[in-house]
Amino acid sequence: MLQKTRALRRASAAASARAAVTARRPMTILGVTAATLVGITLSVGLASTPAAGAVNAAASAAVPRTVVGAEPLAQIGEEARVTLVEAKSAVLAAEDLGDAVVASGLDVGGSTTVDTAALEEDIDKLAEREVMPVLLMDILADETASETARVVSGTEDLQQALTAAQEKKAAEDAARIAAEKAAAAEKAAADLAAANTVEGAKATARQLMSSQYGWGADQFSCLESLWTKESGWNYQAYNADGGATGIPQALPGSKMAAAGADWQTSAATQVAWGLGYISSAYGSPCSAWSHSQAMNWY
The missing domain is CATH 1.20.1050 (Glutathione S-transferase Yfyf (Class Pi); Chain A, domain 2)
Known part of the structure; x- marks a missing residue:
């Protein structure tokens, strides 16, 4: 030109x-x-x-x-x-x-x-x-x-x-x-909000358990009981006595940064970290649930 x-x-x-x-x-x-x-x-x-x-x-x-x-x-x-x-x-x-x-x-x-x-x-x-x-x-x-x-x-x-x-x-x-970026940001915010609900966190857990660990409905039943006891599946849960944080009650909560920098605001990130912890420490959710019932912690 x-x-x-x-x-x-x-x-x-x-x-x-x-x-x-x-x-x-x-x-x-x-x-x-x-x-x-x-x-x-x-x-x-x-x-x-x-x-x-x-x-x-x-x-x-x-x-x-x-x-x-x-x-x-x-x-x-x-x-x-x-x-x-x-x-x-x-x-x-x-x-x-x-x-x-x-x-x-x-x-x-x-x-x-x-x-x-x-x-x-x-x-x-x-x-x-x-x-x-x-x-x-x-x-x-x-x-x-x-x-x-x-x-x-x-x-x-x-x-x-x-x-x-x-x-x-x-x-x-x-x-x-700019409009596309705004729409994408709005969708991401909506998706995050949905994933951060109790049902959204459970849906994420089911999907990750199946795709990454091969765990079925029986294992999810144990996980559901475990994390209901620990946090009620609330990603904002915090134990003032010991400092345990989030859905899996990580101690300290900053451990979950290994699964993502957004660990404080994302239930999906907390679930991903919690499943990895259970797999490495107990082998399965049911084993972790059994330990929690016996020792009152996992």
Whole structure:
């Protein structure tokens, strides 16, 4: 996109420079025409008055060469060449931008391209400038410069429309992403709230017992009795006497950080840690329940 913008700026600046030059061209052409007429007049005068002598003939011959010399004609030719380069650059910038608009798939509120057909025709004609009369070349160069300015202006307008469409899409995307994040956060909060209920904690326990340990309904029955005795399946339970915390009554509660940093606010994390503790210390929930019944702790 940066390359396209630079090409567009070059074409625009060149078109402005071209306009400044062509503003002076009528005087140049007038000088060329006047000089030609002077040369013709002098030549006719010399032919009718041979007594004027060789010196006057040399002077009359020098006037056309001085006023209508190679420099003014070369200047017109060079300006035509520059105009052709500018025109080609403007067409290229317009085409590249049109491709970018189409590729973006954005609604730019109008045409997705800049019409360069007339300018391309002028380019084809001006490419033959070396074999055309200088005055015709000059007129065609002016027409090409004018058409170039139109294409450059249209390209600038389309670029502004594309930029506005891109900014609008970026804002819409940002709003959509923010809304999705908010919805996800809301769902996560709702899921956490549901999981933190007694029934939610028990459902989590059933799922983890089956998927990670292969324990069935009989083992869950023991676990249900054990943790009902310990905490009533309340993830906020806290024993002020000893400091035991949460559903499994971990002592200290910070042990449960091994299962997740959210151990203080998540029943699921507490359940996961409690099942791991029971598995490693007692082998099964029923063994842990038997120990609790015998010793009043597990």
